[in-house]
Amino acid sequence: xxxxxxxxxxxxxxxxxxxxxxxxxxxxxxxxxxxxxxxxxxxxxxxxxxxxxxxxxxxxxxxxxxxxxxxxxxxxxxxxxxxxxxxxxxxxxxxxxxxxxxxxxxxxxxxxxxxxxxxxxxxxxxxxxxxxxxxxxxxxxxxxxxxxxxxxxxxxxxxxxxxxxxxxxxxxxxxxxxxxxxxxxxxxxxxxxxxxxxxxxxxxxxxxxxxxxxxxxxxxxxxxxxxxxxxxxxxxxxxxxxxxxxxxxxxxxxxxxxxxxxxxxxxxxxxxx
DNA sequence: TCCTATGTTGTATG
DNA sequence: ACATACAACATAGG
Numbered sequence: 001x002x003x004x005x006x007x008x009x010x011x012x013x014x015x016x017x018x019x020x021x022x023x024x025x026x027x028x029x030x031x032x033x034x035x036x037x038x039x040x041x042x043x044x045x046x047x048x049x050x051x052x053x054x055x056x057x058x059x060x061x062x063x064x065x066x067x068x069x070x071x072x073x074x075x076x077x078x079x080x081x082x083x084x085x086x087x088x089x090x091x092x093x094x095x096x097x098x099x100x101x102x103x104x105x106x107x108x109x110x111x112x113x114x115x116x117x118x119x120x121x122x123x124x125x126x127x128x129x130x131x132x133x134x135x136x137x138x139x140x141x142x143x144x145x146x147x148x149x150x151x152x153x154x155x156x157x158x159x160x161x162x163x164x165x166x167x168x169x170x171x172x173x174x175x176x177x178x179x180x181x182x183x184x185x186x187x188x189x190x191x192x193x194x195x196x197x198x199x200x201x202x203x204x205x206x207x208x209x210x211x212x213x214x215x216x217x218x219x220x221x222x223x224x225x226x227x228x229x230x231x232x233x234x235x236x237x238x239x240x241x242x243x244x245x246x247x248x249x250x251x252x253x254x255x256x257x258x259x260x261x262x263x264x265x266x267x268x269x270x271x272x273x
Numbered sequence: 274t275c276c277t278a279t280g281t282t283g284t285a286t287g
Numbered sequence: 288a289c290a291t292a293c294a295a296c297a298t299a300g301g
Contacts, residue, residue: 002279002280003279003280006279032296032297035296059280080280080281081279081280082280082281082296083278083279083280083281083297084278084279084280084297084298084299099298115297116297116298116299117278117280117296117297117298117299118296118297118298119280119281119296119297120280121281158289158290160289160290161289161290161291165290165291168280170280170281177279177280178278178279178280179279180279239278239279258291259291259292259293260279260280261277261278
């Protein structure tokens with residue numbers, strides 16, 4: 001599932017282990033989720049490290065661990081949930097199941113990363129320096145730097161691409177995934193296949209506003225306790241076979257746009273005006 | 274059996 | 288340089 005709100009929910013699942021030492025770990029070092037990192041190093045560095053803090057940025061997660069007293073003894077654990085990744089806290093005697101690729105065992109619980117499709121990824125770095133994979137991140141959606149001008153700039157820069165595809169670009173819109181993009185465009189009344197550069201200033205601004213609204217709403221629901229977003233959202237209809245526009249009752253349409261299944265309301269989102 | 278799936282990346286092609 | 292289409296990754300569920 002993981003888009004930004006699901007990722008935030010999963011981040012908090014490991015809060016149970018903050019401040020505590022990892023006594024031992026279990027992992028499948030040959031699993032595909034370790035393709036981006038040195039699995040042997042991970043295996044030797046994690047036991048004995050203390051989980052200090054966690055952070056989410058878009059769909060990426062960072063866990064900071066500390067091995068000794070020196071500053072340089074920091075361990076940076078990066079996780080991406082891919083399509084089916086999840087994090088959970090389990091009892092300390094938990095037996096990792098087939099798709100649990102990494103488990104950090106602490107005195108009071110086990111912190112588990114599970115991902116059956118393995119589109120997710122693990123990264124690890126050591127030392128004082130912020131690792132390259134956590135540097136130069138784009139402005140977070142709810143930060144001050146995520147301005148209407150930032151959105152307008154990206155729509156213009158990718159002017160020939162369908163707007164749906166632009167919203168999925170993580171280097172500009174960190175954390176937006178397929179369902180959020182559809183939700184944003186539906187609320188803004190913009191057809192997903194419209195070329196980004198053809199949108200008016202008002203439409204660009206509406207996208208900016210709805211990106212932030214959908215993000216806030218998703219964090220308050222999905223991000224808190226995984227409950228569904230509020231009634232009236234496209235979310236509740238977009239996966240249903242006979243889905244209807246929550247505002248007009250008109251049957252929703254779906255096609256592939258920018259390589260992803262997209263859902264929109266023909267009543268409110270038109271290709272040409 | 275076939276199709277779909279809340280993601281990303283690489284390659285071929287226009 | 289930009290954009291698109293498509294495959295690949297690995298697995299489950301309808």
